[in-house]
Every structure is written in structure tokens, then in C-alpha cells.
Amino acid sequence: MAEKVLFSWIGETDLRAASSDTPLDAPISSTLSKCSFDRVILLCSYPKARSIPYIEWLKRKTSDVIESYQETLVSPVDFEAIFHVTDKHLSAFKTINADISILLSPGTPAMQAIWILLGKTKYSARFYQSSKEQGVQEVKIPFDISAEYTPLATKLTNTQLTELSNDGVSSSAAFENIITQNPVMQRLKHQAEILAKREVPVLIQGETGTGKELFARAIHNASARADKPFVSVNCGAFPTELVDSMLFGHKRGAFTGANSDHQGFFQQANGGTLFLDEFGELEPFVQVRLLRALQEGEVTPVGAMKSQHVDVRVICATHKDLMQAISEGTFREDLFYRIAIGVLSLPPLRERQGDMLLLIEQMLDALILQDSLLKGKKFSVIAKSALLNHTWPGNIRELKSTILRASLWGSGDIITAEDIQQAFFKYPDKNTNLLEKDVSQGIDIQNIISEVVGDYIPKALQVAQGKKAKAAELLGLNNHQTLDNWIKKHNVKL
Structure with missing residues (x-):
């Protein structure tokens, strides 16, 4: 009899379940409590300090054989890296005719999309999902994926699919790349163009996926620093023990593993622009050091005796309410006012009246230009209505990935409302059971x-x-x- 093997990424809810005082409806542990497998293969992109205690906790809760693999991803939405990781682990079981199952619930939409792509083409997998509302259930993916997409996927390093799914912003992004006819967005574009000609720091506020990096790159590309580096940094990814080295660099021998001199982000951006994304995630001790660097225009690498002068324009972005954080004592007021000179507050997609149809058509046209296999694709009228009526909590990023999925899954030239519904990810209702509390x-x-x-x-x-x-x-x-x-x-x- 074929060995029953379950594959899954480890998600944030799963990790929290191991340290919670109250039971959580974590997808992996819930699934293993309802279904039995000969082997469970878990992939994790979180730090070992979080994954190892979770694996130990999970092993105590199940008799299934648990195997975990630490995988480094540049980004949790990097389709290329996710594809190669998942394909590597799945392929190890293809030759022994294992009965492969995949748990879709944990992980990012990119991880889920790759699971479906591989599970429907190369590996004939079963799919499971786990939710608080519906429990653990096997799900039928009610469509087939054309095999012609499999050869493309196996060459993701240099193919259109990587480009299509790339969540990054083009290095040549300019203000004309910001597609809008909404008066608020047009005013923001005009303000950003003014800021581009000046050397003042900029703070860009807005929900995740609203285009903050697109504005930052456009400001850089329209400035006098356009031919200098643009260095983008996610402040939420700073390991505490390495933050000084990452920002300001280090000298050889400064600490264990420092085998050579290393330039920090400030030195890498010298003469150009340093984009600090997720600026509101900075720990208080980092805020102090960053403020000093901005005020003095100098940084001191770890292990160095002398400071170095740097000429850097800083653009910051955050989805957090920093004024609220200041009132709560978690963000420094002096750093806020040092950065918040030119302030742009980007509206969420649901508030950009008049832009949805424009963006929908523009995104589909862009996909067709990059992938000839999508040529001739069009939206039905009802499909457009489905897109217009969605609330888009993920904003532009979610819209792009939804259109890409619907384009891939749709079997004909017309993208239907059913294709759109299949491409949507279901968000839990935060108000569920409000009337059933004890x-x-x-x-x-x-x-x-x-x-x-x-x-x-x-x-x-x-x-x-x-x-x-x-x-x-x-x-x-x-x-x-x-x-x-x-x-x-x-x-x-x-």
C-alpha cells in the first residue's frame, strides 16, 4: 500500500498554537488530529528559534512521523523560490508512488498557488484545508490546469511566470506607472513629484499593498539622485543581534563570523536613496541609532574606531498609525518628526473611486504582454462585476495576484465570474460568533x-x-x- 504523506508550510497561527495558553484552531495540529498520515513533511521559512519549539510541541501531540525542513526564502511571496523548494520536496516522493496530500491553509497566497499548480500537474495530490468555521476537510479543486504550464514552471528562473507573479517594483518605475484617474491619487502624484525635486525626507503611509514602494521608487527616479543606488530594506526583517551590522556595516573580526569588511545599507545607498519599508516595526533601540545617523549624517561600522560620512536621502513607509504608536510610547516622537517632512497618505484600493476598471484592464494587458499563452484573454461583464464588488483587503497586490490566478486557471479566452471566485482567497469573518460568547x-x-x-x-x-x-x-x-x-x-x- 502506498505511503500516505502530508506536505505543508508552517504558518504563523501554527507557531502561535505552541505557545498559547488557550487552544487555537491551528491548521496543522487540527488536521493531524482528524486525519492520519504515515509521514508529515513540514516546510518552514521562519527562524529556527520559533520553528524548533513548535516541532517539538507538535510531535508530542501526534503519533504521525514528523519531518521538518528549514527553508530560506528571500520573500514569502517569491514564486520562484517557493516553486523550487516545494518541487524539490515533492519530487523525492514521486518515484516511490506515495499517496501525496497537501494542506493548503498555512502560508501565503503565493505558497498556496504553487501547491495547487504542482499538485494538479506533476504530482496528482489530494488537497486539504482547515478552518475554524468548517473544520478539517478534503477539498476538490474543480478545474484542471493545462499541462503546458508545467514546463514553464520548471524554468521559473528565467520565465514569464516569475515576472508575472513578481511582487516587486520595477527599478525604472516612474510617475506614469501609477495608473489612476482618482482625484485623491492624482493630487498625491503631484505632491510626490514636488517632493522628488527636493532633498527632504519622505514618509509614505498606507495599508499593505497600496503602492508605497512604487511611489518611493518614482520619487527616487525623478530626483537628482536617479543615477545613484536605490536600496530597499524591510525593517520588519531585522534580526536583533545583526541590526547594527545590517544598517551601518562591520569591520572584519568585529564578531564571530565577520570574516571580511561589510557595507551596511547606509553605505550601500551612499549618494542615493534608502527606502525603509515597514518603518513602524523598528524596535526602540534601533530608533535611537537611526535617529543619530540621520541627524549627524555619519555611521560607525561595528568594530570600527572612526565614523563614516554618508550622503543618503531617506524615504520611509509604514502601514501603522505612528501618532498612535507615539502616544503609546512605542515610537520615538523625535524620530517621527525627523522623517515626517514630506508626508504622503495613500488611500486603500476600495476608496479609489473610478480606478478599478482602469487597473483591471491595465493589469490584464500587462500580463498578456509578458506571457503569449494568455493572448486573447478577456473578462466577462459578470467577472468584472465580481472584481468591482470585492473589498480588496490586500489592495493592489491582491488585485494583481487574483487576476494572475484567474488568468492561469481559466480554460478559455473569457475569464468568467467562476474563475474570479476561484481566484479569491477567503478571509475569515472577524465577527464570527460575536453573539455566542460565554x-x-x-x-x-x-x-x-x-x-x-x-x-x-x-x-x-x-x-x-x-x-x-x-x-x-x-x-x-x-x-x-x-x-x-x-x-x-x-x-x-x-
Whole structure:
């Protein structure tokens, strides 16, 4: 009998389950409690300090054989790296005719898409998913993927699929790459063009996926520093023990493993622009050192006796409310005002009235230009309506990946509403079971009310196209002043 093998990435919810005092509906442990496998292959891109305790915890909870593999990814949405990692592990079982199953729930949308691509083409896998609402279940993927995509996928290093799925921003990005006819976005483009001609620091605010790096690169490319380096850094990925070395460099012998001199991000960006993405994630001790570097224009590599002068323009981006973080004492006020000279606040996609159809058509055209196999693809009218009616919590990034998936999965020239629905990822309803909480254990009714208010007010504003008086009417409130009071009282995020 064929060996039953389950494959899965380890997700954030899984890791938290091992350290939580209360049971969590973690996908992997929930699946193993309901289904039995001869072997479980777990892939992890998180640090070993988090994965090892989790694996030990999981082994105590199941009799299944657990194997874990630490895999380094440049990005959790890097299709190329994810493909090579998953294909490597799956291929080890193809020659022994194993009964392969894949758990789709943990991981990023890119990981899930690659699982489906490989599981439907090369490996004939079964698919499972686990959720709090529906429990553990085997899922049928109700479509076949044309085998012609498999040869393309095996050459991802240099093929169109990598380019299509690449979440990065082109190094030549300019303001004309920011597609919009929305008045708010047009005003922001104009402001960004003004900032590009000046040397002031810039802070770009907005939800994840709203195009902050696109604006940053456009500002750099339109500035006098355009022929100098543009260095993009994710502040949320700084290992605590290496942050000084990463930012300011180190000298040979400064610490164990420092076998040669190393330039930090400031030195790499010298003369050009340093883009600090996820700026709000900086730890307080990093904020102090960064402020000093910005004020003095000098950095001191780890192990060096003298400081080095650097000429760097800094552009920062964050999805966090930094004023709120300052009031809570988690972000330095002096660093905020040092950076927040030119401030751009990008609206989420759901608030960019007039842009959706423009972006949908432009993105599909761009995909067709990069991949001739998509030539002739068009959206049906109902498919466009499905895209228009979606709330897009992932913003531009989610829209692009959804259109790509729908284009790949659709079997004909017309991308249907069904293709779009299959391409959507289902987000859990944050208000599930609000009316089923155990009062005997104590509840916070104010928080429950705030959750409901925070869910319905943005929806009403979307339906009302941003008109507060109409949104107030839809919610049964007296007027827009009452709506404003509710927004402030319940700290509604718009």
C-alpha cells in the first residue's frame, strides 16, 4: 500500500498554537488530529528559534512521523523560490508512488498557488484545508490546469511566470506607472513629484499593498539622485543581534563570523536613496541609532574606531498609525518628526473611486504582454462585476495576484465570474460568533460593539462612495456628525 504523506508550510497561527495558553484552531495540529498520515513533511521559512519549539510541541501531540525542513526564502511571496523548494520536496516522493496530500491553509497566497499548480500537474495530490468555521476537510479543486504550464514552471528562473507573479517594483518605475484617474491619487502624484525635486525626507503611509514602494521608487527616479543606488530594506526583517551590522556595516573580526569588511545599507545607498519599508516595526533601540545617523549624517561600522560620512536621502513607509504608536510610547516622537517632512497618505484600493476598471484592464494587458499563452484573454461583464464588488483587503497586490490566478486557471479566452471566485482567497469573518460568547467567563461588551461598528461603517462608506451623509442613513444614524462621533468613539480604521 502506498505511503500516505502530508506536505505543508508552517504558518504563523501554527507557531502561535505552541505557545498559547488557550487552544487555537491551528491548521496543522487540527488536521493531524482528524486525519492520519504515515509521514508529515513540514516546510518552514521562519527562524529556527520559533520553528524548533513548535516541532517539538507538535510531535508530542501526534503519533504521525514528523519531518521538518528549514527553508530560506528571500520573500514569502517569491514564486520562484517557493516553486523550487516545494518541487524539490515533492519530487523525492514521486518515484516511490506515495499517496501525496497537501494542506493548503498555512502560508501565503503565493505558497498556496504553487501547491495547487504542482499538485494538479506533476504530482496528482489530494488537497486539504482547515478552518475554524468548517473544520478539517478534503477539498476538490474543480478545474484542471493545462499541462503546458508545467514546463514553464520548471524554468521559473528565467520565465514569464516569475515576472508575472513578481511582487516587486520595477527599478525604472516612474510617475506614469501609477495608473489612476482618482482625484485623491492624482493630487498625491503631484505632491510626490514636488517632493522628488527636493532633498527632504519622505514618509509614505498606507495599508499593505497600496503602492508605497512604487511611489518611493518614482520619487527616487525623478530626483537628482536617479543615477545613484536605490536600496530597499524591510525593517520588519531585522534580526536583533545583526541590526547594527545590517544598517551601518562591520569591520572584519568585529564578531564571530565577520570574516571580511561589510557595507551596511547606509553605505550601500551612499549618494542615493534608502527606502525603509515597514518603518513602524523598528524596535526602540534601533530608533535611537537611526535617529543619530540621520541627524549627524555619519555611521560607525561595528568594530570600527572612526565614523563614516554618508550622503543618503531617506524615504520611509509604514502601514501603522505612528501618532498612535507615539502616544503609546512605542515610537520615538523625535524620530517621527525627523522623517515626517514630506508626508504622503495613500488611500486603500476600495476608496479609489473610478480606478478599478482602469487597473483591471491595465493589469490584464500587462500580463498578456509578458506571457503569449494568455493572448486573447478577456473578462466577462459578470467577472468584472465580481472584481468591482470585492473589498480588496490586500489592495493592489491582491488585485494583481487574483487576476494572475484567474488568468492561469481559466480554460478559455473569457475569464468568467467562476474563475474570479476561484481566484479569491477567503478571509475569515472577524465577527464570527460575536453573539455566542460565554458570558459566565466574562466579556468586554464595549470591544464587541467596537468590532461590529468597525466592520459595518467602512462597508457603508464603500457602498455610499465615501459620502458620510448617505452612509449614516444606511446605518440608521441621524446624520454625518453622528457617524463621525461613532468613528472617533470606536476608533474605526478607514
